[in-house]
Amino acid sequence: MNFVKKSARVKQLEGCWKIRSHDVFLHLKSRPVGTACVHGDGASFETRDSSGQDDNPLPGHLKPLGSHRPSEGSIDVVDGFIEPEDFYEQYVRASRPIIFKGAASAIPAFESWTDEYLRDTYGTYKVDVEVGKKENRSQELLHLTLKDFLAVYDSRELYMVQDILPEMMGELILPRPLQCGGFQNILELGVIWFSSGGTKSVLHADGVDNINCLFDGHKSLIMIDKDQQDKVEAHGYEHQRAFSRVDIDSVDLMEFAEFQGVPWWSAEMEKGDCLFIPIGWYHTVESGLSRNLAVNLWFSHLLWFNHTDCEERTEKFDSLANYDIAGQKGSVEKIRSDAFSPFVDLSSITLTDMMDAWIDYADEDDIQNVFDDIDLDEDGEVSWEEVMTADILSLVLHYPRVLLDAPEEEIRQLQEEIQDEDDYVIIEDDEEFEYDHDEL
Structure with missing residues (x-):
């Protein structure tokens, strides 16, 4: 037997429940007359109208992805x-x-x-x-x-x-x-x-x-x-x-x-x-x-x-x-791309920019050293040409915490995998860099 709390609005609910020992109260403000229940395990939700039939108010529910709303169009x-x-x-x-x-x-x-x-x-x-x-x-x-x-x-x-x-x-x-x-x-x-x-x-x-x-x-x-x-x-x-x-x-x-x-x-x-x-x-x-x-x-x-x-x-x-x-x-390019992505909208990068982006997980002196190593012309700004030609793996060896926001164990593994300057690789099992064979 179902009990529905009365509302001042016609066919509107202020709340409803179902008489079962494992059901809990659910507060609803704008649902059709009927019952709605969240089961005690918190894992399921159901609504029923007054006739006891399933009432699914969600477009696309239990249908293929994309059924919930029309496409925005073609790319x-x-x-x-x-x-x-x-x-x-x-x-x-x-x-x-x-x-x-x-x-x-x-x-x-x-x-x-x-x-x-x-x-x-x-x-x-x-x-x-x-x-x-x-x-x-x-x-x-x-x-x-x-x-x-x-x-x-x-x-x-x-x-x-x-x-x-x-x-x-x-x-x-x-x-x-x-x-x-x-x-x-x-x-x-x-x-x-x-x-x-x-x-x-x-x-x-x-x-x-x-x-x-x-x-x-x-x-x-x-x-x-x-x-x-x-x-x-x-x-x-x-x-x-x-x-x-x-x-x-x-x-x-x-x-x-x-x-x-x-x-x-x-x-x-x-x-x-x-x-x-x-x-x-x-x-x-x-x-x-x-x-x-x-x-x-x-x-x-x-x-x-x-x-x-x-x-x-x-x-x-x-x-x-x-x-x-x-x-x-x-490759090293994945490290370069990830590390410098915070600056992509800047025409050049200052020391302040680097401090703002990396200071939460890197040492201030290390950030200063990375800036100095990349700023080859010593003009106080790092150009994108300097970024793209920087020896990233050398920087990873000396200042790993600046370029890699990763657990210490992963950083140590990465450093071990850097064999020599002609064979820069990264760890095969690193969650950030290994490629899953997803379709596309």
Whole structure:
């Protein structure tokens, strides 16, 4: 039997409860007549109208992500790649995603990477394969030859997620927007994504920028601006690996209540398209139900664009084999990008700026020493050119607390991994720098 407290307003409640020993009182001011109960364990919430039927007042509850409100629209789309300077100013610096329509069609691998060609050319190489097409961060990887994967992938729930083999680099290009200005020096990791379609990723964000090029199939994305961090990460967010535990197929808006107000953008990729996903943007990716092959390239967030660097670069299609990619361990550029990101809106950096940004976790004398080491012309200001040419790993060895806001154990591990000036690497298990093989 249900009891409802009377209200001065017609069909409005001041409060309601349900006669059960494990129910507790819930105060409501603007709900339809009926009962609402929070169970004693605090884990569930239900509403019922006077007839006893479920009354769900939340649009999108237990429906796929994006059902809670209409999309804000589609992200920007342009034909082909744009120039590096425009890319930096309009999209990287502004934190805006964009689709480069048809840009992948100029990549040699776009035409050549048929199953037959991949089997004949790279079939003996071992690749990493996930079991299941809906992403599960706890699953283990299979290690198959590419030939064995190709023999079964269209009939089994398998998803190849493999770092680009060095032997494949010559068939890929560095996207035109990344060929100068400093982008070409901050390449982190390249990954191949290959399945028979029907894959789904968790909702996640990357700690670096990303360009993904689709060679075959279709991908649909839901994208959420990084400025929604307080809502997306309010509940059920795994900060160590930067993903939400929300079920993208059935969003529980009682548990993930903050998602009710989250705006989102849609992105549709077709064969031949390339997509830029800015650092920190949350996204989930669903592939179409046919052969799906894509290559993505992660790169550190560029804090300053070197305009003079582009004057000597005129190649539209430059082989990826001509560039260094840091790989799974990451690179010094990630440290540089993270450490100096507080100053990105400044034309130059003063000692006061550094003190304000770092004094909460670094020693004042160490900050002074870092400033002095970087300020090569001793003009009392650090230019972005000085920042981008500074020996960051030397600074990490001498003043780790300035550039790394991390536990002592992690800093010691990092310092141990710095082998010599020709092989700067970072720890493989560091939560800040290891790259998860999230889709996109």
